[in-house]
Amino acid sequence: MRKIGTKRLAAVACAGVLALATACGTDSGGGDGAKASDEQGGFTAPDVPMQQEIGDPEGQVNILAWPGYAEDGSTDKSIDWVTPFEQQTGCQANVKYFGTSDEAFQLMKSGEYDVVSASGDATLRLVASGEAAPVNTDLLKNYGDIAPFLKDQKFNSVDGQMYGVPHGWGANLLMYNTDVVKPAPTSWGAVFEGASDYAGKVTAYDSPIYIADAALYLMKTQPDLGIEDPYALDQDQLAAAVDLLKNQKENVSEYWSDYLKEVQAFKSGDSVIGTTWQVIASVAQGEGAPVEAVLPEEGATGWSDTWMISSKSKNPNCGYLWMDYITSPKAQAQVAEYFGEAPANTKACALTSDKSFCDTYHAEDADYAAQIHYWTTPIEQCLDGRTDVKCTNYGDWTTAWTEVKG
Amino acid sequence: MSFIDRRPGLRVGLLLTPPMLWLGVAYLGALGALLITSLWSQNDFTGQIERIWTTENFQTLFTVDVYRSITFRTIGIAVLVTVVDAVLAFPIALYMAKIASPRAQRLLVIAVLMPLWASYLVKAYAWRGMFSADGPIAWIAQPFGLDTPGYGLFATTVTLAYLWLPYMILPVFAGLERVPDSLFEASADLGAGSWHTLRRIVLPMAFPAFVAGSIFTFSLTMGDYIAVKIVGGTTQLLGNVVYDNQGAANNLPFAAAVATIPIVVMLAYLAAARRTGALEQL
Amino acid sequence: MARTNTMSRGLRGSLTAFTAVVLVVVYIPLALVLLNSFNTDNTFGWPPPGYTLHWWQLAWDSQGARDALWTSVKVACAATLVALLLGTLAALALRRTRFFGRNVVSLLIILPIALPGVVTGLAFQNGFRTILGIQLSLWTIVIAHATFCIVTVFNNVQARFQRLGGNLEQASMDLGAGRWTTFRLVTFPMLRSALLAGALLSFGLSFDEIVVTTFTASSQDQTLPIWIFQNLFRPNQAPIVNVVAAVLVLFSAIPIYLAQRLSGSTEGMTGAMT
Numbered sequence: 001m002r003k004i005g006t007k008r009l010a011a012v013a014c015a016g017v018l019a020l021a022t023a024c025g026t027d028s029g030g031g032d033g034a035k036a037s038d039e040q041g042g043f044t045a046p047d048v049p050m051q052q053e054i055g056d057p058e059g060q061v062n063i064l065a066w067p068g069y070a071e072d073g074s075t076d077k078s079i080d081w082v083t084p085f086e087q088q089t090g091c092q093a094n095v096k097y098f099g100t101s102d103e104a105f106q107l108m109k110s111g112e113y114d115v116v117s118a119s120g121d122a123t124l125r126l127v128a129s130g131e132a133a134p135v136n137t138d139l140l141k142n143y144g145d146i147a148p149f150l151k152d153q154k155f156n157s158v159d160g161q162m163y164g165v166p167h168g169w170g171a172n173l174l175m176y177n178t179d180v181v182k183p184a185p186t187s188w189g190a191v192f193e194g195a196s197d198y199a200g201k202v203t204a205y206d207s208p209i210y211i212a213d214a215a216l217y218l219m220k221t222q223p224d225l226g227i228e229d230p231y232a233l234d235q236d237q238l239a240a241a242v243d244l245l246k247n248q249k250e251n252v253s254e255y256w257s258d259y260l261k262e263v264q265a266f267k268s269g270d271s272v273i274g275t276t277w278q279v280i281a282s283v284a285q286g287e288g289a290p291v292e293a294v295l296p297e298e299g300a301t302g303w304s305d306t307w308m309i310s311s312k313s314k315n316p317n318c319g320y321l322w323m324d325y326i327t328s329p330k331a332q333a334q335v336a337e338y339f340g341e342a343p344a345n346t347k348a349c350a351l352t353s354d355k356s357f358c359d360t361y362h363a364e365d366a367d368y369a370a371q372i373h374y375w376t377t378p379i380e381q382c383l384d385g386r387t388d389v390k391c392t393n394y395g396d397w398t399t400a401w402t403e404v405k406g
Numbered sequence: 407m408s409f410i411d412r413r414p415g416l417r418v419g420l421l422l423t424p425p426m427l428w429l430g431v432a433y434l435g436a437l438g439a440l441l442i443t444s445l446w447s448q449n450d451f452t453g454q455i456e457r458i459w460t461t462e463n464f465q466t467l468f469t470v471d472v473y474r475s476i477t478f479r480t481i482g483i484a485v486l487v488t489v490v491d492a493v494l495a496f497p498i499a500l501y502m503a504k505i506a507s508p509r510a511q512r513l514l515v516i517a518v519l520m521p522l523w524a525s526y527l528v529k530a531y532a533w534r535g536m537f538s539a540d541g542p543i544a545w546i547a548q549p550f551g552l553d554t555p556g557y558g559l560f561a562t563t564v565t566l567a568y569l570w571l572p573y574m575i576l577p578v579f580a581g582l583e584r585v586p587d588s589l590f591e592a593s594a595d596l597g598a599g600s601w602h603t604l605r606r607i608v609l610p611m612a613f614p615a616f617v618a619g620s621i622f623t624f625s626l627t628m629g630d631y632i633a634v635k636i637v638g639g640t641t642q643l644l645g646n647v648v649y650d651n652q653g654a655a656n657n658l659p660f661a662a663a664v665a666t667i668p669i670v671v672m673l674a675y676l677a678a679a680r681r682t683g684a685l686e687q688l
Numbered sequence: 689m690a691r692t693n694t695m696s697r698g699l700r701g702s703l704t705a706f707t708a709v710v711l712v713v714v715y716i717p718l719a720l721v722l723l724n725s726f727n728t729d730n731t732f733g734w735p736p737p738g739y740t741l742h743w744w745q746l747a748w749d750s751q752g753a754r755d756a757l758w759t760s761v762k763v764a765c766a767a768t769l770v771a772l773l774l775g776t777l778a779a780l781a782l783r784r785t786r787f788f789g790r791n792v793v794s795l796l797i798i799l800p801i802a803l804p805g806v807v808t809g810l811a812f813q814n815g816f817r818t819i820l821g822i823q824l825s826l827w828t829i830v831i832a833h834a835t836f837c838i839v840t841v842f843n844n845v846q847a848r849f850q851r852l853g854g855n856l857e858q859a860s861m862d863l864g865a866g867r868w869t870t871f872r873l874v875t876f877p878m879l880r881s882a883l884l885a886g887a888l889l890s891f892g893l894s895f896d897e898i899v900v901t902t903f904t905a906s907s908q909d910q911t912l913p914i915w916i917f918q919n920l921f922r923p924n925q926a927p928i929v930n931v932v933a934a935v936l937v938l939f940s941a942i943p944i945y946l947a948q949r950l951s952g953s954t955e956g957m958t959g960a961m962t
Contacts, residue, residue, distance in 0.1 A: 062907075074924075075922070075924070094908075096907060102653075102656060103653065105453065105656055106453075106653050106656045107907070109453065109656070110817075110824075110906075110907070112906065112907050112908075113907075124451075125451055125452065125453060128451050128452045129451075129452040129453050129454060130452075200556055201539075249640060252639075252640050253556065253557060253639055253640075254557060254639045254640060255640060258921055260921040260922055260923065261921050263923070264731050264921060264923075267731045267733075268538045268539055268540045268541070268731055268733065269538075269539035269540050270538055270539045270556070270557070283923075287730075287731070287923060377451070379451065393450055393451070394450050394451070395450035395657075398657070399466070399470065402472055402473075402642070402647065402650075403470070403471075403472045405640060405642050406472060406475065406476075406640070406642065417781075418781045418782075421777050421778070421780050421781035422777070422778065422781040422782075422793065424773070424774055424777055425774040425775075425777050425778040425781075425793075425797070425838065426793070426796070428774055428834075428835065428838075429774075429796045429797065429799070429800070429835065429838070430796055432815075432831075432835075433796075433799070433800060433811070433835055434796070435815070436811040436812055436814065436815035436819075437803075437807075437811045439811070439814055439815060439819055440807075440810060440811040440814050440815075443814060494710055497702075497703050497706040497707060497710075498706070498707045498710055498711075500703055501703045501704060501706070501707040502707075504695065505695070505700055505703060505704065512948055514707075515944075515948060516941060516944050516945060516948065517711060518714075519940075519944045520937055520940050520941060520944060521714055521715070521718060521937070522892065522896070522940075523892060523895075523896065523936055523937055523939075523940030523944075524718055524721065524933050524936060524937040524940075525896055525898075525912070525913055525916050525932075525933050525936065526896055526898060526913070527898060527913060527916045527917055527920060528721055528916060528929060528930065528933035529717055529718075529721075531920055531929075532717035532718070532720050532721050532724075533717060535720060535724065535732050535734070536717065536720065538732075538734075540733045540734060541732075541733075541734045542720065542734045544734075545734050545735065568714070568717070571714065590695065599696065600695045600696040600698070600699040601699065604699070621802055625801075625802050625803065625804055626804070626805075628804045629803075629804020629805050629806040629807060629899070630804075631806060631899075632898060632899065632917075645804065645806045648806045648807070648810065649806060652810055652813075658814070661810065662810070662814075665806065665807045665810055668803070668804045668806070668807055669803060669807055672802055672803055672804070676795070676798070676802055685794065685798070
């Protein structure tokens with residue numbers, strides 16, 4: 001009899017718990033969700049109010065940034081453009097770094113951050129989910145000096161409304177250990193077909209978006225696959241990219257998402273070749289690692305970053321003040337030189353310590369900028385315009401990436 | 407006798423209410439909600455969870471090969487780590503229980519427990535340094551023309567076995583302490599050698615203690631994602647898949663679906679462990 | 689002593705040797721941590737190119753480390769208090785009566801620690817953020833920690849009850865003391881050392897916990913493990929992390945020794961191992 005009692009009690013308890021959980025359940029998100037089936041820029045963004053004026057600073061601002069974008073002296077005492085901002089505006093800046101766009105997207109959803117430097121593979125997702133508010137560019141003094149080819153792009157605006165202010169752009173590079181990799185590599189093949197030369201010491205970026213790098217390589221080396229845009233891959237093209245990456249994996253020591261982990265791996269010799277950002281190469285060189293970074297002949301994927309403001313921001317005024325500050329010529333010059341990218345504000349070119357900086361990075365060259373394959377969220381509607389096939393979306397890429405890592 | 411004394415059931419009920427509310431309702435409720443989430447799906451683009459009942463998460467789990475291989479890999483490493491820890495723990499526990507003097511016993515317990523207080527992260531990181539290309543293992547191996555095994559499955563197994571060793575030593579030690587000395591004497595009187603005694607008498611008696619310890623080594627390995635990231639190189643375990651999906655991939659329903667795997671495995675393991683009487687030895 | 693002739697000399701010798709070897713291996717990584725806290729190279733190349741006290745100086749001055757340490761202590765204390773309360777209540781309840789759901793209760797108490805941290809953490813995060821809609825904070829961390837710390841107190845108290853039986857309390861009540869008086873003057877003193885041992889274990893569990901904590905902490909909260917996690921790879925901070933870890937290990941001997949003394953024998957600690 002007691003045993004029956006136990007089972008009955010357990011059953012009732014379970015049913016009760018389930019009922020409770022179903023009733024509360026999970027939040028299906030605030031506001032009207034947006035459909036992603038339409039082409040980029042063609043979906044209906046949720047109705048999020050836009051700030052009309054900048055009021056009094058709230059005293060602090062929570063910044064979510066790519067490493068190197070908001071330096072406050074903690075990495076290196078002489079690298080600091082956040083403290084002047086704090087002094088000028090009275091907004092205490094709390095900076096958090098993230099390693100991939102996915103992390104940024106997820107962190108923004110917590111609602112704890114005011115501004116984020118979003119790459120093209122996160123921007124539209126932030127808009128569609130209602131996380132990002134439209135930006136009132138009239139409130140930003142420096143908006144007029146931003147390079148025109150960065151404004152009103154598919155990845156940072158919807159129906160003519162800007163959802164952020166451009167920060168800068170650049171390419172993913174190939175970094176190698178000069179003592180081990182000789183002669184200097186000129187092609188991404190060094191980490192694909194040629195990876196076995198450095199077996200166990202290759203590294204790659206730990207994010208599904210890296211599939212685009214493989215696709216780019218295939219675009220140049222296997223044209224019969226018909227890849228036009230590394231972010232518009234149908235099932236077969238995706239499978240080809242995945243195969244290439246699975247072969248690469250045999251030679252990979254670690255995938256990196258924390259940029260300092262890559263610095264360390266190159267310094268200790270655990271990695272000798274792999275994809276990188278300029279800032280990582282610079283920091284590694286500063287630590288004494290013998291590395292160089294090059295832009296291979298096939299071209300590269302890259303990023304074009306936009307500062308966006310959260311729709312749930314608790315410090316919107318400080319948020320706007322930050323966006324204005326970071327796009328001012330002096331700050332732009334500092335960030336661009338430290339990180340190693342082209343600044344969005346072309347007036348920064350006069351203020352860089354290296355006078356040929358902007359030339360090296362082609363900051364004012366719209367044609368060059370058009371050649372980099374910026375991180376974009378892959379969607380079902382093919383980004384290269386094909387209508388006869390369905391392209392794979394980011395969810396497919398995420399599953400594929402798990403398969404690549406095995 | 408008071409009102410309460412006449413109703414022992416009520417007394418028990420009152421005493422139990424706070425813990426049961428906490429564990430039974432709050433914790434189980436949270437688990438239940440998580441499991442329900444696994445039956446929903448997520449919009450890839452906006453990241454919103456759509457409350458449409460679907461089994462597609464579980465279908466993906468069963469059909470896509472990689473998740474099966476990750477599951478088997480995780481279980482395999484968990485078993486390997488458990489075995490390694492059991493093999494390492496038994497002699498030490500035996501020494502502590504039967505040979506060490508009471509003072510030495512106390513010192514040994516402290517010695518075994520102290521590493522638990524060094525942060526788990528720091529220990530994993532120390533092993534990363536050991537296996538690194540310019541670390542001590544490479545340095546020692548170099549004169550022999552060998553090299554460090556580097557980051558990967560081997561490093562993961564070694565590190566995890568190292569991290570969970572104290573969790574295995576202590577229950578086994580407690581279990582061996584309970585084996586009366588007189589059994590050894592009796593066995594010796596009957597003509598059995600020491601090794602024989604160990605194998606036929608001590609081990610079977612201590613078996614529940616091993617199972618108790620293994621619950622931790624198994625469970626901790628099934629869910630680990632941090633140590634793997636630090637020393638595992640490109641290795642992915644179940645914990646990584648859950649963590650990546652709830653975090654970066656932002657796919658909570660799928661993460662919840664993956665999370666059911668360790669839950670099922672551990673519940674089965676606990677059920678089996680209960681049969682051996684190990685739960686009383688926890 | 690009776691011990692000395694229960695085993696052959698060969699067996700004793702090999703056991704002693706084995707124990708010594710394993711202990712050495714256990715402490716090598718810790719020794720490496722200590723050594724690296726003096727290493728001039730901040731990515732810890734081996735062998736160390738030089739030695740310095742610089743990192744110790746920085747660690748002493750490090751505000752971040754200090755704040756994180758204090759936060760961890762606060763969280764662990766709060767979680768331990770809750771665990772003490774709930775664990776004792778549960779052990780008291782299950783003590784004598786063959787309660788029909790005894791196994792269920794035991795299982796429930798073990799579950800938070802038997803299930804992998806990822807699962808527990810995820811469940812809590814989902815529960816707090818999406819179902820209840822509350823912000824993550826130090827309190828959410830405390831709640832999560834207390835949940836898996838209950839078992840340490842429960843086991844310790846239960847073991848103590850099993851050892852001592854209920855005669856003393858029965859005698860006390862026969863002599864006329866009420867329930868509460870009996871608890872205060874007889875039961876509680878009996879349990880004191882078991883409670884303390886359980887509390888120390890629970891404190892240790894909560895102090896070093898990283899997995900569940902990452903899920904239930906807000907971005908502003910930094911317990912010591914979170915601080916370590918965030919600074920592990922930073923070139924200027926990693927050696928400080930080593931310093932902090934070395935200090936922790938050295939200081940940990942104190943609470944462990946205390947717990948030993950309090951539980952009377954080693955069994956009190958180990959019998960309640962989690």
